[in-house]
Amino acid sequence: MIINFIQWSKKSLFSNWWNSLITLFCIYLLFLIIPPFINWAILDATFSGKLKTDCTAGGACWVFIRVWFEKLMYGFYPVENIWRINLSFIIFIGTIGLSFFVREKYKLYILFFLIFIFPFIAFILIRGGFGLTIVETREWGGLALTFILAIFGIILSFPLGVLLAMGRRSEMPIIKYFCICFIETWRGIPLITVLFAAAVMFPLLLPSGTLVDKLLRVAIGIAIFESAYVAEVVRGGLQSLPRGQYDAAKSIGMGYWQMNFFIVLPQAIKTVIPGITNTFIALLKDTPLIYLIGMAEILGIVNMAKANPYWLGMAVEGYVFAAIIFGVVSFILSSYSQKLEKKFSTENK
Amino acid sequence: MKINILKFLGSLALFLAFVTSSVTANAGTKDDVIKKGSLDCGVSQGVPGFSNADASGKWTGIDVDMCRAVAAAVFGDANKVKYQPLSAKDRFEVLKSGQIDMLARNTTWTLSRDAGLALEFVGTNFYDGQGFIVRKAAKIDSAKKLNNVKVCVETGTTTELNLRDYFKANNLKYEAVSFTKADEAVAAYDAGRCDVYTTDKSGLAAQRTKMKNPADHTVLPETISKEPLGPVVRGDDQNWKDIAAWSLYVMIEAEELGVSSKNIDSMKSTDNPNIKRLLGLEGDTGKSLGLTPEWSYNIIKQVGNYGEVYEANVGAKTPIGLARDGSPNQLWTKGGILYAPPVR
Numbered sequence: 001m002i003i004n005f006i007q008w009s010k011k012s013l014f015s016n017w018w019n020s021l022i023t024l025f026c027i028y029l030l031f032l033i034i035p036p037f038i039n040w041a042i043l044d045a046t047f048s049g050k051l052k053t054d055c056t057a058g059g060a061c062w063v064f065i066r067v068w069f070e071k072l073m074y075g076f077y078p079v080e081n082i083w084r085i086n087l088s089f090i091i092f093i094g095t096i097g098l099s100f101f102v103r104e105k106y107k108l109y110i111l112f113f114l115i116f117i118f119p120f121i122a123f124i125l126i127r128g129g130f131g132l133t134i135v136e137t138r139e140w141g142g143l144a145l146t147f148i149l150a151i152f153g154i155i156l157s158f159p160l161g162v163l164l165a166m167g168r169r170s171e172m173p174i175i176k177y178f179c180i181c182f183i184e185t186w187r188g189i190p191l192i193t194v195l196f197a198a199a200v201m202f203p204l205l206l207p208s209g210t211l212v213d214k215l216l217r218v219a220i221g222i223a224i225f226e227s228a229y230v231a232e233v234v235r236g237g238l239q240s241l242p243r244g245q246y247d248a249a250k251s252i253g254m255g256y257w258q259m260n261f262f263i264v265l266p267q268a269i270k271t272v273i274p275g276i277t278n279t280f281i282a283l284l285k286d287t288p289l290i291y292l293i294g295m296a297e298i299l300g301i302v303n304m305a306k307a308n309p310y311w312l313g314m315a316v317e318g319y320v321f322a323a324i325i326f327g328v329v330s331f332i333l334s335s336y337s338q339k340l341e342k343k344f345s346t347e348n349k
Numbered sequence: 350m351k352i353n354i355l356k357f358l359g360s361l362a363l364f365l366a367f368v369t370s371s372v373t374a375n376a377g378t379k380d381d382v383i384k385k386g387s388l389d390c391g392v393s394q395g396v397p398g399f400s401n402a403d404a405s406g407k408w409t410g411i412d413v414d415m416c417r418a419v420a421a422a423v424f425g426d427a428n429k430v431k432y433q434p435l436s437a438k439d440r441f442e443v444l445k446s447g448q449i450d451m452l453a454r455n456t457t458w459t460l461s462r463d464a465g466l467a468l469e470f471v472g473t474n475f476y477d478g479q480g481f482i483v484r485k486a487a488k489i490d491s492a493k494k495l496n497n498v499k500v501c502v503e504t505g506t507t508t509e510l511n512l513r514d515y516f517k518a519n520n521l522k523y524e525a526v527s528f529t530k531a532d533e534a535v536a537a538y539d540a541g542r543c544d545v546y547t548t549d550k551s552g553l554a555a556q557r558t559k560m561k562n563p564a565d566h567t568v569l570p571e572t573i574s575k576e577p578l579g580p581v582v583r584g585d586d587q588n589w590k591d592i593a594a595w596s597l598y599v600m601i602e603a604e605e606l607g608v609s610s611k612n613i614d615s616m617k618s619t620d621n622p623n624i625k626r627l628l629g630l631e632g633d634t635g636k637s638l639g640l641t642p643e644w645s646y647n648i649i650k651q652v653g654n655y656g657e658v659y660e661a662n663v664g665a666k667t668p669i670g671l672a673r674d675g676s677p678n679q680l681w682t683k684g685g686i687l688y689a690p691p692v693r
Contacts, residue, residue: 067404076406138433200439203446211448294394294435294443304402304434306532307395309668313559315532 041320052311064314065321068305072298072321075141081133085144088122092151115155122148137215143325146297149219150284156223157283158276161230162269166260168231169238179231186228191286194221199293218290226283233275237268270344277337281330298322378582378589379423379639382450387429390416391449394434397555398663398671399455399475399578408432412453414658415474415580417651418596419451422644427651441466444583451593452581455551457507462581471594473579474655475663476677476686478572479511480550482557485567487544492571496521501534501543503527508548511574535559549576554669592638598689599645602627603654605680605689610653613646626693634692645692655680655687 014020044059047066055061065072074082095118099110126148128134140148167179186194198221199214206212241264249259269276288299296304302318305311382388392400392412400410408430417427433449444452445467455477456462458470481500483489492515502509504527516523526543528534535556538546548556550572557563580597582590603609606624608616616624625631628649629642638644652658659678663669679685 071402071404071406076402136431138431196439200442200446203448204442214448291394292436293439294433296394296434300394304395305404307393307397308401308403309397309555309558310403312397312555312668 052314060317060320061314062317064305064311064317068301068311071142071305072301073142074144075296075301076139077141077144078133078135078139081128081135084125084128084132084135088125089144089147091121092118115159119152119155137213140215141296142301143298145295146284146287149222149287149290149297150280152219153223153226153283154280156220157226157230160223160227162234162265164227164231165234165238168235183228183231186225187232189225191222191225192289192292194225195289195293197221214293215295218293218295222283222286226279229279229282230276233272233279234268236275237270237272238264240271241268270346273337273341273344277334281333284329284333285326298325378450378586379592382423387431388416388420388423388451389449390419390430390432391435391440391443391452391454392416392432393454394436396455396552398551398667398669400432400453402432409662411475411658411662412455412578412580414652414662415453415597416451418600418648419593421647421651422592422596422599422638422640425641425643425647427647441468441581444468444581447583450582450589455578456581458577458579467584468581469584469590471580471582471590472597473577474597475551475578477549477551477576477578478677479508479547479574479576480553480572481545481547481569482538482553482566483545483569485565489569492569492573493519493521495523495545495569497523498544499524499526499542501526501528501538501546503531503534503548504529507574512547515573531556532559551663551669551671554663554671558668558670588639592640595634595638595692596648599627599648599692600652600655600658601680601687601689602692603645603649604656605682608649608654609657610650613649623692632693 013023040059042059044057045062046055046057046059047062049055049063050067052061052064054063070079070082074085077085092114095110095114099107102110124130125132126135126140126144127137164179164183167175168183170176170179195218198217202217203211245263245267246259249263254262287297290297291300291303299319299322302315302322306314306318390413392408392410395401396410396412398410400408400412402408413430413432416430416432420430421427423429433443435443435449435452435454437454440452440454440456441462443449453474455475456470457477458473462468463470481492481495483495489495495516500512500523502512502525509525509527512523512525523545526534526537528537531548531552534548535546537543539560546553546556550568553568557566557568560566580593582593584590606621606627608624608627613628617628617630619625622631626634628646629635629644633642635642635644653661656673659673660666663671665672673679673685675684677686679687681688
């Protein structure tokens with residue numbers, strides 16, 4: 001074991017003088033960074049208490065996170081209704097978990113449920129109606145809002161992006177050029193502009209007396225924006241398929257939709273899973289931008305909490321906490337996609 | 350064409366499903382607010398002492414109390430307010446498009462905003478101004494002596510422009526060290542990268558509490574800019590503007606006359622005609638505004654007079670700790686510039 005390690009390190013870390021130098025430099029850097037961070041985050045940190053003044057140890061003040069935890073997770077959502085958000089996420093996670101255990105042919109139903117039924121269930125649960133008290137979207141916030149926007153964005157932008165990618169490769173000129181215009185326009189606009197237009201400009205254009213919910217405008221804006229990127233990723237997959245696949249599908253009498261859904265798309269999407277995951281992780285990390293239009297997802301709540309006069313100076317703790325959350329969620333997304341890649345891999349090994 | 354139709358139907362269905370009603374710009378804002386049952390008030394996303402939420406979701410601050418005062422005047426209940434946090438960038442458009450009824454978001458009253466935006470500033474609930482903080486060890490007692498210094502400042506703000514103007518006007522040399530966030534600028538100053546940090550004085554006080562040793566720093570006496578902060582309403586509703594403006598004046602007038610939320614009920618038996626008019630026992634101030642006669646009583650009883658609001662949110666006993674004496678935010682009778690027109 002130890003000998004193995006020595007051999008390994010000789011081979012990969014100290015193979016020649018400049019590699020050795022780089023290794024030593026990296027070790028020195030780690031030495032500079034890690035011990036102070038552990039001191040700050042764990043050894044000198046304060047974990048229990050209720051007030052900022054309880055933090056006297058000099059390290060991180062995790063009391064801040066503890067006290068604000070509920071707000072960081074749910075925003076200003078009424079406390080007595082938080083179970084509704086929890087239930088929605090349990091349904092979501094449960095459904096995805098279920099898909100690991102059921103047989104292949106039921107997975108299609110699960111997908112159908114997730115795309116067409118789940119959003120409505122979640123929407124009614126979280127917003128209210130049908131006997132549940134209405135919770136206005138302005139009270140939504142925290143990590144829940146991050147997830148709502150990201151999941152809504154993914155669920156809506158994926159099918160839209162696939163359709164756009166197919167449209168762009170269509171032989172019908174109107175559809176083709178419409179899709180090209182659509183994709184290029186949305187890819188040409190920065191997301192922040194889309195958000196401002198949705199949140200601020202759109203209501204000015206509506207006749208007075210009507211007001212579409214701000215969060216909905218923003219969510220649709222994000223989904224359309226991301227769909228353009230998904231479309232380009234999927235188009236890459238479509239173009240990588242050899243011409244023979246199309247011809248083979250046609251030769252056994254398949255129509256356009258049959259060909260695409262049974263032959264072309266399954267293969268194309270399989271090859272672009274890394275690209276799509278990339279887009280979705282980017283989407284997740286773009287959500288904090290909604291802070292600029294007055295909405296508070298997890299980072300927005302951190303910003304709000306650290307401005308409270310009794311909690312001034314807690315910026316670092318808040319940002320580290322948010323960073324950990326984003327890191328964990330992005331990691332889960334990417335490992336899930338890697339699992340999918342392996343599973344669908346038909347390459348010769 | 351299938352794509353188009355699907356998308357169109359989808360968006361139409363979503364659109365119809367979530368259209369919420371009842372925002373009109375032209376009918377009386379007061380009537381709309383009463384119909385809705387609550388006041389939609391635009392506040393900040395967290396400015397210490399002005400508007401911020403606590404861990405239970407309750408909003409407090411000078412600006413928040415302005416919202417509460419208007420709600421107390423209209424409904425007789427200061428709690429009928431829905432707060433909408435707004436960023437500095439979208440606040441005016443949200444007000445203009447009718448998503449909120451009133452904006453109380455430490456907004457500086459300037460000519461271009463007042464005249465150029467079809468909005469109406471109703472008054473000033475806090476006189477702020479840009480100042481400097483330096484280390485006590487530097488032994489600088491006046492901003493005039495700030496020569497050849499490094500100044501930490503947030504970039505892209507009027508703060509940066511005021512700084513440039515001030516040093517130019519006084520023939521002083523400086524080097525700006527710019528940051529996009531206040532937190533970074535303060536941290537850099539605290540770490541010794543600059544000799545001076547500058548922002549609005551209310552902000553200086555709040556930022557000072559973040560420093561390692563707040564007592565090692567001192568705020569210089571000079572105020573180099575005028576930042577009158579006040580509530581804003583849309584410019585198309587005179588009555589609503591009056592309600593907002595007089596809600597503020599009533600709080601100032603109450604302090605001047607010595608009426609507070611604690612003694613207001615005993616004040617009802619007073620012989621002082623000014624107090625009687627203030628409390629709506631004489632005259633018909635409520636009727637002129639289209640409100641109940643108790644409107645002013647409700648404000649003072651539920652929100653308090655200006656002094657109470659100040660002390661509770663930014664005063665010496667709060668973490669912000671802004672001393673009121675000697676600042677413009679003191680009554681005109683005590684050397685400040687708070688002056689309310691007579692309530693009669």
